[in-house]
Amino acid sequence: MIKGVMLALLMAVLTVVFLVIGTLSPVPAAVYYAGGKNLLRASSTPQAAVDNLAVDLKQRAWENAYNSLANKAEFTEPQFVQDMTGNTLSLRTFADLENYEVRPLHASADDAEMTLKLRWSTVVGPFETSRDLHVVRNGDHWAVDWPLVKIPSVPPQVIPVNYLRWDVIYRGPGDEWGAQDVQSPRIRIVDMHPVSRAEGVVVMGELLNEDIVPAYVTVSATLLRKDGSAIAREGSFDMIAHTLLPKQVTPFSIVFPNADISEVGAIHMDPQSVLVSASADPVVEIQNQKFDPGPGASLSGQLSNQSGQTVNIAHVLTTFYDKNGQLVWVAGQYVDRALLPQTPVDFTVPVPQDLAKQVSTERTIVSNYSSGNSL
Amino acid sequence: MIAKKAGRLLGIALALAPLAGAQNSNMTVPATIEAGSAFSIPTTGSGQGVLYIVGPAQALRRDVQLGVAVQFAAGDLYNAGHYVALLVEGSSTDTAQFDVTPKSQPDTLSFFAEPSRVPVGLHNGISGTVYAFDTYHNLITSPLSVSFQLAGISGTPLARTVTTRDGVAWTAIDSASKQGSAKFIVQANGITTTRVIAEVPGDPCGLTISAHPDGQNLTVETAPIHDCSGNPIPDGTVVTFTESYNGMQSTVDVPVKQDVARVDMPAHPGATISVASGVVAGNEIRWGGGR
Numbered sequence: 001m002i003k004g005v006m007l008a009l010l011m012a013v014l015t016v017v018f019l020v021i022g023t024l025s026p027v028p029a030a031v032y033y034a035g036g037k038n039l040l041r042a043s044s045t046p047q048a049a050v051d052n053l054a055v056d057l058k059q060r061a062w063e064n065a066y067n068s069l070a071n072k073a074e075f076t077e078p079q080f081v082q083d084m085t086g087n088t089l090s091l092r093t094f095a096d097l098e099n100y101e102v103r104p105l106h107a108s109a110d111d112a113e114m115t116l117k118l119r120w121s122t123v124v125g126p127f128e129t130s131r132d133l134h135v136v137r138n139g140d141h142w143a144v145d146w147p148l149v150k151i152p153s154v155p156p157q158v159i160p161v162n163y164l165r166w167d168v169i170y171r172g173p174g175d176e177w178g179a180q181d182v183q184s185p186r187i188r189i190v191d192m193h194p195v196s197r198a199e200g201v202v203v204m205g206e207l208l209n210e211d212i213v214p215a216y217v218t219v220s221a222t223l224l225r226k227d228g229s230a231i232a233r234e235g236s237f238d239m240i241a242h243t244l245l246p247k248q249v250t251p252f253s254i255v256f257p258n259a260d261i262s263e264v265g266a267i268h269m270d271p272q273s274v275l276v277s278a279s280a281d282p283v284v285e286i287q288n289q290k291f292d293p294g295p296g297a298s299l300s301g302q303l304s305n306q307s308g309q310t311v312n313i314a315h316v317l318t319t320f321y322d323k324n325g326q327l328v329w330v331a332g333q334y335v336d337r338a339l340l341p342q343t344p345v346d347f348t349v350p351v352p353q354d355l356a357k358q359v360s361t362e363r364t365i366v367s368n369y370s371s372g373n374s375l
Numbered sequence: 376m377i378a379k380k381a382g383r384l385l386g387i388a389l390a391l392a393p394l395a396g397a398q399n400s401n402m403t404v405p406a407t408i409e410a411g412s413a414f415s416i417p418t419t420g421s422g423q424g425v426l427y428i429v430g431p432a433q434a435l436r437r438d439v440q441l442g443v444a445v446q447f448a449a450g451d452l453y454n455a456g457h458y459v460a461l462l463v464e465g466s467s468t469d470t471a472q473f474d475v476t477p478k479s480q481p482d483t484l485s486f487f488a489e490p491s492r493v494p495v496g497l498h499n500g501i502s503g504t505v506y507a508f509d510t511y512h513n514l515i516t517s518p519l520s521v522s523f524q525l526a527g528i529s530g531t532p533l534a535r536t537v538t539t540r541d542g543v544a545w546t547a548i549d550s551a552s553k554q555g556s557a558k559f560i561v562q563a564n565g566i567t568t569t570r571v572i573a574e575v576p577g578d579p580c581g582l583t584i585s586a587h588p589d590g591q592n593l594t595v596e597t598a599p600i601h602d603c604s605g606n607p608i609p610d611g612t613v614v615t616f617t618e619s620y621n622g623m624q625s626t627v628d629v630p631v632k633q634d635v636a637r638v639d640m641p642a643h644p645g646a647t648i649s650v651a652s653g654v655v656a657g658n659e660i661r662w663g664g665g666r
Binding site: 365 | 489575611614628641652
């Protein structure tokens with residue numbers, strides 16, 4: 001009883017002490033998030049100017065960020081905001097700046113070149129963007145020349161679309177017993193390859209919609225021991241294009257964290273398909289794909305939306321093959337910007353460096369989502 | 376719930392049957408009764424009793440005056456199966472067994488046709504299975520002649536006649552060589568049920584492309600795409616175009632529209648352009664800058 005009272009008194013005293021310390025000597029970040037400005041240092045150096053800009057971006061304090069720029073007369077604040085968030089719904093719209101990194105490239109008494117790497121977090125995972133900044137001295141402080149990426153606007157026009165879509169009438173409650181439902185689309189795994197990686201076992205492959213109707217597809221796999229017992233079961237989640245048009249092929253990748261391939265005796269693949277309503281548009285062309293074997297191996301290129309409909313979120317999925325046509329790796333990358341009609345957008349798909357030397361060819365598809373269209 | 380109760384009563388009845396069999400019978404039960412038909416069970420003796428009719432999915436109870444026939448109207452007993460009749464009079468029970476058989480005339484044909492989509496020209500590619508039921512949804516187990524007919528958009532309909540065995544008849548039929556919706560019809564004693572089978576084209580055959588310049592771009596298009604039987608490939612089928620140039624490549628998945636897949640690609644002199652659909656590869660062309 002006495003011990004309990006002592007403990008309560010001790011905690012009360014400690015709380016008061018911490019409150020006093022926090023009030024008299026607050027952490028700068030806490031002050032900033034509470035509305036203060038102390039996190040921002042005086043822009044007395046190029047590094048400080050870029051740091052301050054990054055902090056404003058992190059806080060989505062667009063007005064402060066815009067006002068701090070040296071070249072703000074060259075564009076308006078809405079244009080600056082559009083540069084950061086996109087002018088239409090995309091992954092950027094709701095992305096939060098998680099952290100940033102500033103790398104000085106060159107500096108003189110009056111100007112400096114710096115690289116600002118911004119790491120954003122989104123609902124589909126993080127992505128990174130990079131801007132090379134020119135920082136100029138303006139009296140006793142430094143300010144950033146923001147390299148605005150102007151998003152081209154598509155001129156008003158009518159793009160004729162021979163709109164093709166499939167609708168499905170499913171079996172209804174009034175149908176007699178024996179009136180079978182529409183059959184699920186026929187799909188087939190045309191390639192499958194397991195590899196052992198540091199993160200575990202990765203089962204990759206390609207899936208073909210053999211039917212004449214669109215399919216919503218998923219692939220699951222079960223690792224089996226040599227005695228036939230199950231080790232683990234996982235699905236491809238988003239590492240697959242779920243909506244497949246007739247004769248379309250999608251890569252898939254299934255990760256089994258912490259699994260050891262030496263324990264695997266067999267792999268049971270379980271592809272599933274459901275007949276769904278779907279649209280054949282939009283068509284996205286993947287242009288100028290170039291594989292860079294490294295260091296920092298990656299496949300880069302541009303996505304060009306050939307339809308009149310904006311693609312809000314695009315997911316690039318690439319299958320890499322060796323010189324014998326054998327599957328080496330499947331990789332994917334979301335594109336943070338929306339695909340406006342006929343406006344190319346860059347993409348880069350990273351490839352593990354140790355596999356890069358095996359890559360000879362690749363095949364890329366784009367899985368896309370447009371707002372107002374659930375297909 | 377009713378079936379569960381009936382099952383429980385049937386169990387009790389069957390347990391009592393050997394015991395009751397030793398007594399003198401006070402009722403006369405027909406050996407078989409057609410489902411849903413009217414019938415009567417004459418009784419002998421005097422006094423009051425209770426008659427139970429217990430089957431696999433139905434149970435009836437009647438208070439009876441012994442010595443008077445118990446009447447059952449049409450539709451009272453309609454579930455086919457093996458039944459037990461128990462006449463309870465005080466502490467004695469009289470038991471008899473009989474069968475309720477399905478009606479001989481089918482009322483509905485439950486027809487399972489598989490698959491709903493089948494490639495053209497597939498041997499025994501379409502299967503049909505039919506179950507014949509009477510008015511009361513009893514499976515008609517007596518032999519019944521059933522005709523199957525597959526009528527496509529062209530050609531002579533394919534027909535088969537099969538006799539049901541234990542209530543089931545099935546057949547397998549080749550799919551037609553021409554695409555289209557075929558009607559798969561089953562008929563027995565004037566009852567007809569129809570299913571629609573989509574006979575669909577196979578994989579593309581002889582996939583070829585050509586290209587012509589269009590400003591800074593090349594318009595690449597396929598010749599009208601058909602399968603190996605000459606059926607046009609359905610709209611929406613994806614055709615993949617790949618252009619390789621200067622160590623780079625561009626790819627695009629294009630759906631077929633009106634038998635042709637068409638796309639605009641950047642015109643790179645010396646580029647090679649290839650085409651594929653699913654696992655079928657087409658020809659490859661080399662763009663020479665003006666050809």
